[in-house]
Amino acid sequence: MGSRLRRALLPDLSPWRSSRDFRLLWGQGLVTYFSSFMAMVALPLQIKELTGSPFAVGAMGAVELVPLVVFGLYGGALADAVDRRKVLLLSEAGMGVMAGVLLVNAMLPEPLLWPLYLVAAGVSGLAGLQRPALDSLLARIVPHDQQTAAAALNALRWQLGAIAGPALAGLVVAYAGHATAYATTVAGFVVSVLLCSRLAPAPPTHDADKPSLRGIAEGARYAWSRPVLLGTYAVDLAAMFFAFPNTIFPFLADELDAQWSLGLMYAAGTAGSLLLSLTSGWTTRVRRHGLFVVFGAAAWGLAIAAAGWFTDIWLVLLCLAVAGAGDMLSGLGRATIWNQTIPESLRGRLAGIEVLSYSVGPQLGQVRAGAMAGWTGTRAAFWSGGLACVASVGLLTAVLPKLVTYDAETDEDALRRRAQKEAAAGL
Template sequence: MPLSAILPDLSPWRSTRDFRLLWVQGLVTNFGTFMALVALPLQIKELTDSPVAVGAMGAVELVPLIVFGLYGGALADAVDRRKVILLTEAALGLLAVILLVNALLPAPLLWPLYVVAAGVAALSGLQRPALDSLLARIVPHEQLTAAAALNSFRWNVGAIAGPSLAGLVVAYAGHASAYAVTVVGFAVSVLLCTRLSPAPAAHDARKPSLKGLAEGARYAWSRPVLLGTYAIDMAAMFFAFPNTVFPFLADELDAQWALGLMYAAGAVGSLLLSLTSGWTSRVRRHGLLVVFGAAGWGLAITAAGWFSNVWVVLGCLALAGAGDMLSGLGRSTIWNQTIPDELRGRLAGIEVLSYSVGPQLGQVRAGAAAGWTGTRSAIWSGGLACVASVAVLAAVLPRLISYDARTDADAKLRRERTLTEPSTP
């Protein structure tokens, strides 16, 4: 097999200026965000020494994420998506400033950490539908899988470099330095967002309303393939998202030095898969990617909780990341291939719930289970539950397994529409 057949497909990068801008903007902001994602739970651990307190971050973030994720989906269909992205990115930068100021206090306070976590969840809920729904507008239909792979590559670079460096920065320079990097990242990101082309609402767009949200929900409910992607992702993240207990796992394995590597290991596996993702552009049965990827994630998380050698644990977490990447490529491609543009924002709001609410609840589950049964048992039992739930959902939603981009009616309709829609520079 020639090397070009497995290397990432760069056609979306060559096709569109806005995709290149969003790609670079995402790389910058992801790096700073992952610095904060490691520093924040670690700071809560140091202030409380409680896995339940760390896991409570998920509970604090849950309601804002649900409410603003749904509203953000309706908003993305009604206004210029570029403005939504720009304003929310600036607001996220201000929240990073609050974390920095609190960390510089002689005695940092605990409650602002939870307030900021809730604020980040709300703003992310508003922003993600606009970001996700913009992709199908700026990238040609046949390049959507390649674009998803490139975005995953970008995310993984930040997910590897951010947590790995965050562990060192927090250990040697303190939480404030990690938050300062986050502030700088958002400042650069805002400047890049100002250069994006306008992305006005569709001509028949409605103002955000409960009726509009209900219309999007009815469409999602009527599409078993979409329901399958949402359900499998939520189940996998709820049962097998152990990140919140990594600080305690590092303590049990007597490997505090490996905390940053634990946060980064999943991204390493995902990055390796994205570097050999050229073959995914030729896949047409994307539902199989969703199912096999999610099951692989659960099996690897099970092994990570079972073994006691830190290097084996890191290897298992890397394999989990590869499985999650595979499932994510399938989900993203199905969403972008089948959802009409006038509903894309509202459906992206539902997507935010499927791949964000799951991890938030997963943090609560992992923290509570670790406090009750121990850290490692909380991890491996969640992995087994993930595998079982994926198997059950695949059995009751056969349309997901049989999805074929060449024959699916929604994919064919969307493909035909793109032939008449104006291209984006």
Template sequence: MTPKISALLPDLSPWRSSRDFRLLWVQGLIAYFGSFAAMVALPLQIKDLTDSPLAVGAMGAVELVPLVVCGLYGGALADAVDRRKIILVTEAALGLLAVVLLVNAMLPVPLLWPLYVVAAGVSALAGLQRPALDSLMARIVPHDQLTAAAALNSLRWQLGAIAGPALAGLVVAYAGHGTAYGTTVVCFAVSVLLCLRLSPAPAAHDAERPSLRAIAEGARYAWSRPVLLGTYAVDLAAMFFAFPHTIFPFLAEDLGAEWSLGLMYAAGSVGSVVLSLTSGWTSKVRRHGLLVVFGAAGWGLAVAAAGWFSNVWLVLVCLAFAGAGDMLSGLGRSTIWNQTIPDELRGRLAGIEVLSYSVGPQLGQVRAGAMAGWTGTRPAFWTGGLACLASVGLLAAVLPKLVTYDAETDEDARRRRAARSAGTDAEAEAEAAPEPSRP
């Protein structure tokens, strides 16, 4: 293999250096596959029961408040208790909610309201779990391998996102919603077994109990860092204006290609996987803020183009390019977060990160559903994409520190790197500290 080709391939250093990273990677792949199977079946079942774009878009509304509340609390919880326990308990609870979906789907006439209740419950559990997962990464992976770890994690996510929706679309079409939900139950059962093998990840001995004051301390830190604010703002804008997943069933119908629904959900992941498989060059990037801006702008432009074309294959190509742009932006965000945030605040900042990359899609679902009901499905795509492009350009202009961020010279990145090298970071203290009791 030539050196040029080797430089493009993913950097596997985190996989070789960390057992917990390998466990989380495999566990995440299985859990993502199950989650995406339900992600396709749930909105499609609501569509079948109501035939209303607004009813499907309302999923975003019922998921929003639990995500905000539990995301913030989950961030404070991740700084105060064993992060492994949080991941294990929430993963088991997600499996139980999948059982509820399965039982409801087996009824002679499935009920509508449990679908919204489960959607809200999944959002709450995701808000509790994601800060623990995200904050754990900076502890189990060496500092200089964080970009490589982000690329491998994104590759894992996208592999699940490709296989899950594509197969779920076929399963729902030929075997029904219940079979898709049954697949989800099995995947979460396996995921829980893998989580049991993770090493304990106790908090530092001086960790604060979850409280409003602790949450506020994390928010003040984020507000005082323009680079962090930029990553949050760009992602919120991109997802709010150009997150079209909730109206994919209506786009497939509008194009006369109902068979393409699973492919629409999977297309973005195909683009992301292609970028992941050629991500070796990203380990050498220092200006990660530029990845955030250019990736989000590319996402918006590609979503707008998807709304202009009437050929389903061109639409799928556009969605694949959108996924590549989102992947590029996500690599930049994840690297900046892990390079600059001190471990004692990592959980609380991860809670804010959950809001930044989850609230946007939830609000985006509501916007897309309402816009599609008002102007039609395809205008909802291209108007949102253009609004995304304009908002990202505006944010880049008013937040220049994000654009000029340099991993070698940024003060917070240098401080974090020095702490890891000197062994003075909070995770080093945690190894010898007794585990605090659950509040």
């Protein structure tokens, strides 16, 4: 009984056991997350020290958005046309060079401001270029029936980095300075490049055209023609647009007279998603992954609404943790459906669209939350956005019912993708 319960709850480690490349990518990603958080913490702090302006710090987000969108779309087409391992290697090396620029600038007697924005834009562009290749590579190297387990393990990797990385980065910046933080980032990218170099080549499995607007449009048409895929993108965008309130956490902390809780507010969602990852064994035996997407997004919205309703800070933090778990569940469903249904020939371009769905939504959501907080008040911005999220998920479910009825054992695209992978493996 005890062993069965552990297997039902603990993460499924099958992808680690079955795929050497997955183990390499998991380790590479963990190193990259930890080292990158050094720069992610040090960079805005350095801008703050140089300017003393909140606007100057916030402008970094605007500088990052356009390169992420443009290169995310181009990176999707590129991932379908060239060796994905090469894209991963070159982009990691490029981000290492960018970290080197930050290191050199921090060591100047009077560090300059403009290189910080230049690096922020450059890293965002490289990340957008890399992400489709990375996501589409995962779909190739992990067996078809282990995609949910792989998504859970990858989420666990990110969560470990997101919780421990900023805490360690804050200590390094506070006690050793920006230059040490940037040097640590450079070292991390060196290790990451070495790990990536050990990956097996991943050339296109078909005669691919060069990256072009026509190729990007072909991927968009495919996504539009598949109600299940369209539903995953639409639900994620709606959830993030209506119920992503991170930008107004400081104001909620003030209203609750709990300024000390601000850091916990930012960490609570990640803690909730981490808890779900650590107890995700049961998710690998589910076939109706569309239900994950819908129920997870609805739970996210309800929890955000409740966080705006309660006045006890500990109940608010609990709600934010539940929201994080709901977002994690929805993310598992989306990742599994994407990797189980999208053809190999289009995987990169669809991964580029995925980059947009989970990057643009939070950016617009923060704008909505800030505007609503200014108009109706902070707590009203929470609960109204959460309820709007739930309503939009319900509407999308009614409009796109195939998302809810998706079954990995009967869906035509999933069966076709399984057959392709089995044929490629010679089974």
